[in-house]
Amino acid sequence: MEEKILFGYSGLFDTPDKIIEAAEKVADSKYVNYDVHTPYPVHGMDTAMKLKPSRLPYVALVVGISSMLAMLGFMYWITTTDYPVIVGGKPFFSFPAWVPVLFEVTVLSASIATVLAMIIVYFKFPNISHPLHDTDFMRAVTADKYGISIEIKDDENEEEVIAFLQSIGAYNVSAIYWSNEEATFKNTVLQPKFLSLLLIVIITVSGATYFTLNKLMFMVPFNWMREQDKNIPQELSTFFEDEFAMRNPVAGTISRGNMPYKYIGQPDIAGAELLNPLALSKENLELGKIKYDIYCSPCHGYFGEGDSRLKGQFPNPPTLHSAKAREWSDGRIFSVLTEGQNVMASYAHQLDRNERWAVILYIRALQRSLNAKESDL
């Protein structure tokens, strides 16, 4: 059997009071490398062991402040030097807007640094073993016992430690040994072998990713909506002789649903030939009233009497109840609405064909309201 290396001695106690008392005594003694083990946190233990406050908060402070300053400088560089963009006329160095970012960066970096420092610096990760693990002592103190372990350094007397433990009331005082593995453990993380393996993995993974995304899966960018053979309005054309990209429709073209008005400048022929295609129905009359009130009443008045609401800003039209207007055929009035008459403009753009005919039905109704024939009753 190979020789084992001694780690230290451990002793057990039965009650929380006893362990606190014992911890105080060890703290007052010359032994510094000791630890107290309890199945649950025992109140007052920090004071009994005279523990100094943890140094971990300093890590958070230093890392938090320095990464905040780094972020401040980074944003300053971006917004004033690298890519200055005017946002709402504010100055490039716009500190208030950065406060949330600085806050987040500070908190994030401080917390990550704290965890890493705790695990790596204080807990000596990746070393995850300890001589106390897997001992009867550890089994006892993680169940219902309380214990103290004292490390033996080269210059300490083993007998003395045993006697001391017994003197403060410990029972089951026993020796703890390093396992061979633990005794010879060396941190392998920083070894050249591991580092070069890490480097190879990094280069392979990033290289493979780059190759896959940029070569293997490369697709021509989707730009054929933007870059197609076409001329945009007002553009110079190299195709047509007159160099205009915008073309006039071919002579005689009729756009869909848009029958050209063929009586331009011929109101009398329109009056003789055009017939109102709409039936004298409630719907058509209502449509006519709506459109008349909107488009005609400002000048002609709600009842067609020529009582304009425009207060002289536009010549008052004649009444629509004149004998002339009453005797005009629907087609003749249609030509006024379509082409306009003297100062009255065309309403062909505001009212489609149907609506113009409906307005005429409504005008007829207005006319009858003042000059009803017997047949109208």
Ligand code: HEC
């Ligand atoms: C901006 C004011 C104005 C509006 C709006 C207007 N008109 Fe006129 N309208 C006139 C004037 C002014 C005349 C007289 C034109 C002239 O000197 O021949 C007139 C003439 C007419 C005539 C011929 C009357 C006649 O005895 O010669 C008819 C019919 C008519 N309008 C119908 C309408 C209808 C229907 C509408 C609604 C779609 C309409 N107008 C909208 C100002 C207007």
